[in-house]
Amino acid sequence: MKETIIIAGFGGQGVLSMGKILAYSGVMQDFEVSWMPSYGPEMRGGTANVTVILSDRKISSPIANEYDTAIVLNQQSLDKFEPLIKTGGVLIYDTNGVVNPPTRTDIEVYSIDAASECALTGQSKMFNTMILGGYLKLRPIVEMSNVMEGLKKSLPERAWAYLPQNEAAIIRGGELIRKVR
Amino acid sequence: MAAKDVKLMKGNEVIAHAAIRYGCDGYFGYPITPQSEVMETLMELRPWETTGMVVLQAESELSSINMVYGGAATGKRVMTSSSSPGVSLMCEGLSYLAACELPCLVVNCQRGGPGLGTIQPSQGDYYQACKGGGHGDYHLIVLAPSSVQEMYDFVGLGFDLAFKYRTPSMILADGAIGQMMEKVVLSEQRPRLSDEEIAERYGSWATCGKGKRKERNVATSLFMDSAELEEVNLRLQAKYRKIEAAEPRWEQIECEDAEYIIVAYGSSARICSATVEMARAEGIKLGLLRPITLYPFPSKAIAALAERGVKGFLTAELNAGQMVDDVRLAVNGAAPVEYYGRMGGILFNSDEVLEVLKSKLIK
Amino acid sequence: MAEDIIKAENMVYDKPRLITDTTMHYCPGCSHGTVHKLVAEVIDEMCLESNTVAVSPVGCSVFAYKYIDVDWVEAAHGRACAVATAVKRLYPQNLVFTYQGDGDLAAIGTAETIHAAARGENIVTIFINNAIYGMTGGQMSPTTLLGMKSATTPCGRDSALNGFPYKIADMLAHLDGATYLTRQSVHTPAAVRKCKKAIRKAFENSLAGNGYSMVEVVAACSSGWKLSPVEANRWMEENLIPAYPLGDIKSSTLPK
Numbered sequence: 003m004k005e006t007i008i009i010a011g012f013g014g015q016g017v018l019s020m021g022k023i024l025a026y027s028g029v030m031q032d033f034e035v036s037w038m039p040s041y042g043p044e045m046r047g048g049t050a051n052v053t054v055i056l057s058d059r060k061i062s063s064p065i066a067n068e069y070d071t072a073i074v075l076n077q078q079s080l081d082k083f084e085p086l087i088k089t090g091g092v093l094i095y096d097t098n099g100v101v102n103p104p105t106r107t108d109i110e111v112y113s114i115d116a117a118s119e120c121a122l123t124g125q126s127k128m129f130n131t132m133i134l135g136g137y138l139k140l141r142p143i144v145e146m147s148n149v150m151e152g153l154k155k156s157l158p159e160r161a162w163a164y165l166p167q168n169e170a171a172i173i174r175g176g177e178l179i180r181k182v183r
Numbered sequence: 184m185a186a187k188d189v190k191l192m193k194g195n196e197v198i199a200h201a202a203i204r205y206g207c208d209g210y211f212g213y214p215i216t217p218q219s220e221v222m223e224t225l226m227e228l229r230p231w232e233t234t235g236m237v238v239l240q241a242e243s244e245l246s247s248i249n250m251v252y253g254g255a256a257t258g259k260r261v262m263t264s265s266s267s268p269g270v271s272l273m274c275e276g277l278s279y280l281a282a283c284e285l286p287c288l289v290v291n292c293q294r295g296g297p298g299l300g301t302i303q304p305s306q307g308d309y310y311q312a313c314k315g316g317g318h319g320d321y322h323l324i325v326l327a328p329s330s331v332q333e334m335y336d337f338v339g340l341g342f343d344l345a346f347k348y349r350t351p352s353m354i355l356a357d358g359a360i361g362q363m364m365e366k367v368v369l370s371e372q373r374p375r376l377s378d379e380e381i382a383e384r385y386g387s388w389a390t391c392g393k394g395k396r397k398e399r400n401v402a403t404s405l406f407m408d409s410a411e412l413e414e415v416n417l418r419l420q421a422k423y424r425k426i427e428a429a430e431p432r433w434e435q436i437e438c439e440d441a442e443y444i445i446v447a448y449g450s451s452a453r454i455c456s457a458t459v460e461m462a463r464a465e466g467i468k469l470g471l472l473r474p475i476t477l478y479p480f481p482s483k484a485i486a487a488l489a490e491r492g493v494k495g496f497l498t499a500e501l502n503a504g505q506m507v508d509d510v511r512l513a514v515n516g517a518a519p520v521e522y523y524g525r526m527g528g529i530l531f532n533s534d535e536v537l538e539v540l541k542s543k544l545i546k
Numbered sequence: 547m548a549e550d551i552i553k554a555e556n557m558v559y560d561k562p563r564l565i566t567d568t569t570m571h572y573c574p575g576c577s578h579g580t581v582h583k584l585v586a587e588v589i590d591e592m593c594l595e596s597n598t599v600a601v602s603p604v605g606c607s608v609f610a611y612k613y614i615d616v617d618w619v620e621a622a623h624g625r626a627c628a629v630a631t632a633v634k635r636l637y638p639q640n641l642v643f644t645y646q647g648d649g650d651l652a653a654i655g656t657a658e659t660i661h662a663a664a665r666g667e668n669i670v671t672i673f674i675n676n677a678i679y680g681m682t683g684g685q686m687s688p689t690t691l692l693g694m695k696s697a698t699t700p701c702g703r704d705s706a707l708n709g710f711p712y713k714i715a716d717m718l719a720h721l722d723g724a725t726y727l728t729r730q731s732v733h734t735p736a737a738v739r740k741c742k743k744a745i746r747k748a749f750e751n752s753l754a755g756n757g758y759s760m761v762e763v764v765a766a767c768s769s770g771w772k773l774s775p776v777e778a779n780r781w782m783e784e785n786l787i788p789a790y791p792l793g794d795i796k797s798s799t800l801p802k
Contacts, residue, residue: 037364253629403620
């Protein structure tokens with residue numbers, strides 16, 4: 003098993019921390035993992051992305067040329083990463099961030115309306131875990147108990163009070179994700 | 184389950200944890216992207232409350248390397264970290280440290296240059312790290328980690344080699360290794376040496392106050408008598424020959440039957456290890472030689488592969504071709520040596536390297 | 547004749563115990579030798595020989611480590627206060643001082659000096675201000691007076707061309723971390739006695755953990771000034787001391 007995922011969006015959308023939760027979940031499941039971020043001005047509100055690789059073997063390059071899955075949260079990221087998804091791979095996008103939907107027909111395309119859901123429930127901070135929940139529903143490569151363990155490990159102790167909300171968001175994300183084609 | 188104790192950390196964070204665990208006495212630094220997490224993590228961990236390690240934010244890299252110089256002179260295990268432009272400022276201090284034969288550890292998390300350049304990863308400081316940087320005839324022991332675990336391990340190794348040979352060590356990493364997260368296993372806490380132990384072990388040179396010594400110690404690199412300075416230089420060179428004989432380290436991946444060899448270090452070696460997988464899948468007998476010590480360079484290992492009849496070498500590095508000089512010297516005309524690289528903070532892809540290999544060497 | 551006089555019972559003055567037997571390289575009329583003597587005496591009187599680490603500069607006192615019998619670190623030009631900072635932080639019980647001239651301290655080492663003082667490092671700087679680069683052959687330094695001739699101001703320092711001299715010890719007085727700042731000289735026996743007291747007070751201040759101390763010594767450089775030792779002393783009294791007035795500039799405690 004080797005899954006190469008790119009997560010991309012605006013800085014502040016929780017892109018890097020979503021990747022960290024996923025990577026830590028992989029650690030809990032005894033996978034080899036790597037988490038390779040874009041860094042720099044992106045940290046201050048530009049576009050941000052992170053490549054996460056989970057594998058049952060040693061990971062050679064943490065830098066990928068193509069991806070099994072792309073999770074894109076804005077138009078720029080969709081434009082940039084849609085062409086880099088492997089044939090038969092998965093593309094997940096948030097409906098609110100994308101004006102021109104993906105066009106490729108040789109990949110599976112899913113959408114998730116997490117931004118609206120979070121706005122509705124007033125839980126904007128659960129946005130990234132909700133998206134992650136959608137992804138894990140499609141690709142249950144990590145057991146839920148390990149995801150929760152990974153979530154806990156990747157959050158500072160002061161944020162542990164929000165673990166139940168995050169768990170609920172992950173489950174809700176799984177319910178919200180829809181197949182586009 | 185053991186795996187549950189494994190940590191997921193950034194290369195830069197790991198430097199901070201390793202410093203504490205390997206019994207470092209003092210860290211002196213100045214913020215610069217992409218390595219600022221080293222000092223940030225240390226300040227978060229507050230080691231002065233546990234091991235007694237000193238952590239100080241200096242006013243410049245000039246100041247931090249000279250703090251390292253002062254601390255190293257006293258026999259303490261001291262270190263700093265920076266990124267390319269900051270390391271340029273430190274080169275004067277590195278020359279003094281090498282000249283005074285003082286052990287210390289410097290981490291360079293390289294970014295693209297020259298000048299202010301970019302904050303993206305690069306390997307443009309190979310010459311600076313391996314061929315001088317500062318003035319005069321000196322070398323640093325240069326370690327090139329290619330994983331987060333090696334970032335951790337090389338802090339310990341770097342200090343050990345620095346004290347073994349009384350010379351500065353450098354970890355030559357880059358923005359990619361510094362910023363990426365991987366699994367890492369932390370070692371047991373190594374105790375810091377007490378002042379008494381330092382006086383005992385390093386009393387022949389450490390300027391920590393005379394204590395019970397009759398003779399005072401002086402750390403200086405000033406020798407107005409040319410004959411005396413030549414003696415100092417000959418002593419340094421003899422030490423470097425010893426290091427060159429005993430300390431080269433490298434990793435060979437799929438080299439046994441290889442007809443072609445990529446030589447790459449650090450983050451580019453990780454990318455090229457995927458190139459080897461791709462080539463082997465196509466039936467090309469490709470291997471990777473990854474220098475772990477850039478100084479001393481694993482010349483003999485490369486020469487042995489050339490003698491064995493390897494048809495060609497490709498050096499892949501994130502610069503305009505620096506390490507390729509050392510590979511050519513090692514191969515010494517026995518086989519063609521080509522170079523491929525990207526600059527400006529751009530990483531090459533593993534398939535890109537394979538294409539270059541095919542066009543330049545296999546044809 | 548000499549044998550009759552050189553007897554223990556006739557001795558009225560001796561070389562300080564911590565001054566080595568190495569022949570000093572300083573010129574006749576130079577103040578360095580006197581200040582070295584005072585520093586050596588104070589270290590000995592305070593019983594600090596075994597736990598002193600001194601930092602020497604680049605400049606005429608580059609060889610200070612040859613003359614005072616304690617551990618020394620020879621710093622790169624200007625970096626003495628950074629070097630001393632680390633030594634003191636790693637050995638807080640030690641007396642750590644830098645010995646620097648006006649070129650080393652007030653030109654190339656300004657940043658290190660100001661920031662060590664601002665951080666309130668518990669170190670002492672002995673600052674020899676002779677308003678000239680002595681070692682390199684008498685060039686203008688930051689403290690060279692207006693109108694004063696030097697190898698790089700052959701027609702005298704001109705503010706339009708060379709800028710103005712400045713008083714770094716006075717500047718440091720604005721910093722909370724600097725608690726004892728004084729300006730002394732060693733051109734008369736009375737001045738020597740006062741200077742020694744100041745050095746002792748500075749050492750005590752740093753050992754008490756009360757932050758940064760500086761003893762500036764307005765000093766003569768007969769070679770650099772192209773004057774005889776006697777003329778140099780007179781010139782200093784008439785010109786340098788009025789520009790750099792003697793006395794305590796600041797004596798305080800660290801703010802809470």
